[in-house]
Structures are given as structure tokens and as C-alpha cells.
Amino acid sequence: MGCHLSKTTHIHTHRYRRTHESSPLAVTMSEEQQVAAYFDLDGTLLNASSEKTLTGVLAKRRPWRIPHATVAWTFGTVFGLLTGKSPYDALRNRGHLSLASWSVLEQYSDEIAPLLLEPKVSQQAWEKIAWHREQGHRLVLVTATVAPMAEAMGRILGMDEVYGCGPSNRNGILSGSERGWSVPRRKGKVPVVEMDAKENGHDLSKCYGYGNTLADSWFMRICGHAIAVNPESSLRSFAKENKWEIVEWP
Numbered sequence: 001m002g003c004h005l006s007k008t009t010h011i012h013t014h015r016y017r018r019t020h021e022s023s024p025l026a027v028t029m030s031e032e033q034q035v036a037a038y039f040d041l042d043g044t045l046l047n048a049s050s051e052k053t054l055t056g057v058l059a060k061r062r063p064w065r066i067p068h069a070t071v072a073w074t075f076g077t078v079f080g081l082l083t084g085k086s087p088y089d090a091l092r093n094r095g096h097l098s099l100a101s102w103s104v105l106e107q108y109s110d111e112i113a114p115l116l117l118e119p120k121v122s123q124q125a126w127e128k129i130a131w132h133r134e135q136g137h138r139l140v141l142v143t144a145t146v147a148p149m150a151e152a153m154g155r156i157l158g159m160d161e162v163y164g165c166g167p168s169n170r171n172g173i174l175s176g177s178e179r180g181w182s183v184p185r186r187k188g189k190v191p192v193v194e195m196d197a198k199e200n201g202h203d204l205s206k207c208y209g210y211g212n213t214l215a216d217s218w219f220m221r222i223c224g225h226a227i228a229v230n231p232e233s234s235l236r237s238f239a240k241e242n243k244w245e246i247v248e249w250p
Contacts, residue, residue: 035206037132038193038219041143041153043212044229045129047249048120050112050145050153055096057108057116097146102170106148113152121157124249129157132208138200142192142219144185163192189219214238 042049097105132139141154141162150164165183184192197204209216209223214234220226221242228239228246239246 034201034203035135035208036138036140036197036200036202037129037208037210038140038142038196038223039159040211040213040216041141041145041150044210044216045122045125045141045157046117046120046153047122048117050117050143050149053112053116054105054108054146054149057112058097058100058104061108097174099173101173102148105146105174106152106170109148109152112149113156117153118156122249124247128210133158137208138202140193140196142184142189142196144183144188161196163196186215187218189216190222193219193222211235220244 039045042051129139138160139158141150141157141159141164143150143162143164145153145164147162147164147166147170151162154162163184165185193209194204196202197207203224204222205224207223208225208227209220210227210229211217211220212229212235213232217226217235217238220228226239226242226244228235228244229249231239231246236246238244
């Protein structure tokens with residue numbers, strides 16, 4: 001696990017990698033192994049917000065943080081808007097996690113994932129993950145969720161690779177700023193997926209992309225098989241226009 005700097009794309013990504021020393025997938029590259037399934041997390045595989053769940057537990061256990069976190073999030077939103085960020089990105093600053101340590105986030109995430117979030121993964125999601133695994137496809141989670149939470153869910157879901165939000169060095173206390181972080185959000189997921197495909201010998205025209213919002217459409221459209229899962233209205237319209245598969249996973 002660690003930060004990777006691609007020599008060709010200059011994109012640094014915080015990743016969790018599942019090892020496969022005894023896996024039947026660890027064989028010579030075949031046509032199936034040229035394929036990966038790239039998944040968004042919240043709203044796609046998970047019928048919940050993983051980071052909001054983490055934030056709620058953090059607030060309950062450490063209530064003294066709430067006033068500072070509220071101010072930090074509000075300031076981050078206003079500052080983001082004033083510096084040209086879209087409302088979508090500005091509202092998703094990490095002020096709500098300020099004054100929390102990375103070690104605490106990792107501890108809480110490991111507790112929350114099996115207890116609170118695993119039950120909110122739909123049966124259809126489990127079945128689709130199993131199908132891809134049976135086909136010999138790599139399973140890759142690409143999410144704007146903070147890295148400790150993304151990695152905890154990646155382990156639950158059996159992902160081969162996880163790309164979440166965070167810096168290369170996860171020590172100390174969070175300030176609420178994303179400066180120096182890898183942030184696979186909206187268009188930011190595209191270079192992450194492209195880098196992963198290049199490093200692992202995948203043909204993106206054969207790969208699968210799963211998402212639930214129009215923000216996910218940026219990485220979905222570079223995959224040969226785009227699947228809109230429980231799509232919001234804007235993604236549903238976009239998916240219909242582009243003849244993408246639309247599925248409902250209750």
C-alpha cells in the first residue's frame with residue numbers, strides 16, 4: 001500500500017493493492033486478464049455514503065470536534081467557490097474530518113466497514129463482483145471517499161486495487177485541506193483509470209465501468225462497457241443517449 005507516481009502521466013494515487021500469491025489469476029496474461037471492472041463505491045456498490053457514515057461515528061465519539069469541523073467545512077466551501085471550484089467540488093472539502101488523525105480514521109474505518117456498511121451492499125452488487133471474478137477480471141475501486149474508508153471497503157468487497165482520496169504520507173492530523181492529495185473525483189478519476197489500465201496491460205475498450213452519477217460518467221465513457229447503476233436522472237438521460245446499460249440494484 002502506498003503512493004505511486006507514474007513516470008508517464010505524473011499522476012500520484014493513493015492505493016491499496018490486494019496480493020495474489022496463490023491466486024489462479026496470477027498466471028500469464030490472457031484475453032480475460034486484459035479486462036478490469038472499475039467501480040465507484042457510494043451509490044453504486046454501496047447503498048450509503050461511506051464517508052458520511054465515518055463522519056457520523058467520528059462526531060459521536062469525539063463531539064468536541066464538531067464546532068471546529070463545522071467551521072472548517074464552511075470555510076473550505078466558501079474558499080473553494082471563491083477560488084473557482086465548482087459547487088460540486090467545493091462542497092466536498094474535507095473540513096468535516098479536520099483535527100482527526102489518520103490513525104483514528106483507519107481504526108474507525110476498519111470497525112465501520114463490516115458492521116455498518118457491508119450490510120448495505122446489495123445482493124446484485126455481490127453477484128456482479130462474483131461474476132467478474134469468475135471471468136478472471138481485475139476488480140478495481142475508484143472512489144472519492146477518503147482513503148482509509150475506501151481501503152476498508154475494498155477489503156470487504158475483495159477488490160484487487162483501491163484508489164481513494166488521500167496524500168502519499170498519511171501521518172499526523174488532517175487539516176481539512178486536500179492540498180497534495182490524490183483526489184479521484186469527477187474528471188480526476190479518468191487519469192487514475194488510464195494509469196491503472198496501462199500499468200496492468202488492460203484494453204480499456206474491453207473494460208467495465210460502473211457508476212451512479214453524472215460525475216462518474218467521465219471515467220465510465222473511457223470504458224468499453226459502461227453500466228449505470230441506480231442512476232440519478234442526469235446520468236440516466238446520458239446513459240440512454242449513449243446506449244449504455246442501465247441496471248437497478250435495490
